[in-house]
Amino acid sequence: CGGCYGPTTHVEHVRHVKRMQPSASNASYGPTRELEWGQLNFLHTTDTHGWLEGHLKEGNYGADWGDFVSFSKYMKQKAREIGVDLLLVDTGDLHDGAGLSDATTPDGAVSNNVFEKVDYDLLTIGNHELYVAEVAYQTFSQFSKFWGDKYLTSNVQILNNETNEWEFIGQKYKYFTTEHGLRIMAFGVLFDFKGNANISKVIHADTLVAQDWFQDAVNYTEPVDLFLVLGHNPARVDQSSGSTFGIIHDAIRKAHPRTPVQFFGGHSHIRDFAVLDDSTTSLESGRYCETLGWLSMSGFTKCSSGWRSTSNPKGVPNPSRKATVNSTSPYKYARRYLDWNRATFDFHAVSGKHEASFDTPLGEETTSAITTYREQLNLNKIYGCAPQSYCMTCTDFNSTGNIYPLLANALATVVVNETRKEIPRYIIANTGSIRFDLYKGPFTYDDFFIVSPFTDVFMYVPDVPCSLASSVLGRLNKAGANEKRNLGYMPIERDICVDPITAPLGARDVFDHVHSDAAVTRRQVVDLVAGYTTKDDFGTDGDDTAHSEIPHYSVPDFFQGEGGFDEGGCSGTADLIFLDFIQSDVLAILGSGYSASDVGYYINSTFTTRDYLPLFVEQSDLFQSGMPNCTTS
Numbered sequence: 116c117g118g119c120y121g122p123t124t125h126v127e128h129v130r131h132v133k134r135m136q137p138s139a140s141n142a143s144y145g146p147t148r149e150l151e152w153g154q155l156n157f158l159h160t161t162d163t164h165g166w167l168e169g170h171l172k173e174g175n176y177g178a179d180w181g182d183f184v185s186f187s188k189y190m191k192q193k194a195r196e197i198g199v200d201l202l203l204v205d206t207g208d209l210h211d212g213a214g215l216s217d218a219t220t221p222d223g224a225v226s227n228n229v230f231e232k233v234d235y236d237l238l239t240i241g242n243h244e245l246y247v248a249e250v251a252y253q254t255f256s257q258f259s260k261f262w263g264d265k266y267l268t269s270n271v272q273i274l275n276n277e278t279n280e281w282e283f284i285g286q287k288y289k290y291f292t293t294e295h296g297l298r299i300m301a302f303g304v305l306f307d308f309k310g311n312a313n314i315s316k317v318i319h320a321d322t323l324v325a326q327d328w329f330q331d332a333v334n335y336t337e338p339v340d341l342f343l344v345l346g347h348n349p350a351r352v353d354q355s356s357g358s359t360f361g362i363i364h365d366a367i368r369k370a371h372p373r374t375p376v377q378f379f380g381g382h383s384h385i386r387d388f389a390v391l392d393d394s395t396t397s398l399e400s401g402r403y404c405e406t407l408g409w410l411s412m413s414g415f416t417k418c419s420s421g422w423r424s425t426s427n428p429k430g431v432p433n434p435s436r437k438a439t440v441n442s443t444s445p446y447k448y449a450r451r452y453l454d455w456n457r458a459t460f461d462f463h464a465v466s467g468k469h470e471a472s473f474d475t476p477l478g479e480e481t482t483s484a485i486t487t488y489r490e491q492l493n494l495n496k497i498y499g500c501a502p503q504s505y506c507m508t509c510t511d512f513n514s515t516g517n518i519y520p521l522l523a524n525a526l527a528t529v530v531v532n533e534t535r536k537e538i539p540r541y542i543i544a545n546t547g548s549i550r551f552d553l554y555k556g557p558f559t560y561d562d563f564f565i566v567s568p569f570t571d572v573f574m575y576v577p578d579v580p581c582s583l584a585s586s587v588l589g590r591l592n593k594a595g596a597n598e599k600r601n602l603g604y605m606p607i608e609r610d611i612c613v614d615p616i617t618a619p620l621g622a623r624d625v626f627d628h629v630h631s632d633a634a635v636t637r638r639q640v641v642d643l644v645a646g647y648t649t650k651d652d653f654g655t656d657g658d659d660t661a662h663s664e665i666p667h668y669s670v671p672d673f674f675q676g677e678g679g680f681d682e683g684g685c686s687g688t689a690d691l692i693f694l695d696f697i698q699s700d701v702l703a704i705l706g707s708g709y710s711a712s713d714v715g716y717y718i719n720s721t722f723t724t725r726d727y728l729p730l731f732v733e734q735s736d737l738f739q740s741g742m743p744n745c746t747t748s
């Protein structure tokens with residue numbers, strides 16, 4: 116391809132990138148260790164956020180949902196062959212992050228159909244299924260009905276608009292017996308989310324555990340060999356994570372001091388594995404179809420559980436670690452974070468077995484359906500050409516390689532009310548409204564959703580004294596975002612501070628390396644592709660493919676664009692513009708002199724965070740000068 120792009124060659128480029136995924140046959144990159152299979156095994160997805168096409172610009176995460184359909188089918192067959200159980204589980208956040216889920220009305224209208232091709236055993240709901248009433252109703256009336264008793268929402272209700280009664284969106288719990296006899300009690304618990312549309316209710320964990328039905332399920336009349344808790348909830352239970360798994364764990368432990376409890380979490384978008392006690396562990400499997408989580412455990416006996424197969428499958432490695440060093444419990448565990456690419460799937464499926472491919476007819480149909488939907492939604496249409504890559508956290512917040520200075524410029528340039536354009540303005544957004552890096556080269560319709568998927572409206576307070584207006588950003592950042600404060604949630608910063616000048620592989624190089632099509636080719640020079648380098652409670656060997664570390668710089672909670680100022684800066688008054696999503700944070704900073712009655716639409720009720728970047732890209736020389744022959748090189 117040689118880096119050549121144009122409206123018609125882009126799709127070919129996309130296919131080309133998919134074929135450039137790391138090859139399992141090249142020993143210098145990719146997985147090298149077989150998975151440990153236990154008696155009970157899990158494949159876990161979370162926070163897919165519509166990325167079902169896979170990462171078209173990063174070969175290392177380039178498998179699509181069809182590939183996963185095929186791989187998961189293969190793994191289920193393998194589990195049967197070796198006489199063990201394999202459960203497929205998902206922990207929510209299906210929307211807001213890619214064109215396939217967000218370019219339809221409502222979000223998820225086609226992507227949910229694609230998602231449903233995987234034969235999940237259990238699923239639970241994420242906060243992104245609850246922000247918008249229409250999406251919540253779609254989840255209730257379609258998605259939940261499709262999955263039936265597999266969709267667990269132990270603490271989430273919706274107002275049924277036909278009966279006017281509050282109903283659980285899915286099932287409260289599920290008691291079932293696996294193919295090999297394990298008796299499992301499962302729950303699905305969303306963190307104590309407060310931003311849900313008011314047609315839904317999130318029952319907080321401390322209330323949930325006191326409810327009669329929950330206590331009855333924990334003290335079930337039938338035997339339980341394992342409690343399984345899926346939750347859109349950080350896996351790690353510490354004061355700063357905002358996870359409510361600790362409350363659920365305590366409630367189960369009060370009744371069952373030794374029965375194993377297995378948690379699967381999400382929401383904080385990280386790879387993590389936490390040990391809660393001798394027979395309780397908790398796995399979180401990343402985000403955006405970058406990670407497929409693997410958890411296996413053994414230790415069930417025929418006399419003390421319903422298990423009726425061999426104690427450990429033969430011909431494969433088995434879980435070998437107790438949860439804690441001094442554990443007296445019989446359970447042993449293994450966990451792995453698989454990179455989401457075909458080479459990884461291939462390695463764990465067909466490699467060395469002389470089979471041509473792990474693809475199944477349904478997997479291939481799913482891939483074709485994704486291609487068709489993308490064409491129908493015009494997701495490949497190119498709107499501009501990014502002259503360089505801009506990342507969210509791999510460079511310093513104020514540097515030219517960071518996305519926020521670019522977006523501050525975009526806010527200043529295009530968020531303008533023509534009738535007030537002479538009035539100085541501060542435009543404040545939350546950094547969390549930006550969801551992904553922006554890559555050098557063709558900037559497509561899909562990329563608008565990938566970078567800024569939400570529909571948060573630009574509101575404003577007119578004529579705020581400059582002394583006050585100019586202080587709001589700093590004070591907001593000092594206070595932190597309301598949403599995080601309510602949750603007790605602190606972003607989990609990796610303990611990395613890499614100086615781009617002195618780092619062995621400098622920040623700039625790492626960024627280019629990670630984000631370039633040539634990344635995989637360059638592995639011969641740098642040995643490892645940059646990516647996840649996970650440390651969890653079992654150590655540093657969880658990443659199925661070893662990576663070199665990506666620099667990570669922290670970002671404040673808010674950023675702003677400034678427009679309409681003359682050389683003297685702000686004197687007199689200014690318009691204070693902000694997103695409706697952060698209105699309560701802004702009013703809290705403005706203080707008692709201001710209330711919601713002072714707030715109006717700055718442009719109109721439909722101009723949102725989805726609109727400003729497209730406008731900027733179309734208007735700006737920065738993004739138009741490389742057109743129409745846009746290249747990545």
Ligand SMILES: Nc1ccn([C@@H]2O[C@H](COP(=O)(O)O)[C@@H](O)[C@H]2O)c(=O)n1
Nearest residue numbers: 208242246382545547548569571598696
């Ligand atoms: N309308 C919205 C909704 C959410 N956000 C941002 O997303 C964060 C939550 O995302 P998760 O995938 O972690 O659940 C939230 O904290 C906001 O930063 C937004 O900006 N606008």
Ligand SMILES: [Zn+2]
Nearest residue numbers: 162208382384
């Ligand atoms: Zn998420």
Ligand SMILES: [Zn+2]
Nearest residue numbers: 208241242382
């Ligand atoms: Zn979430």
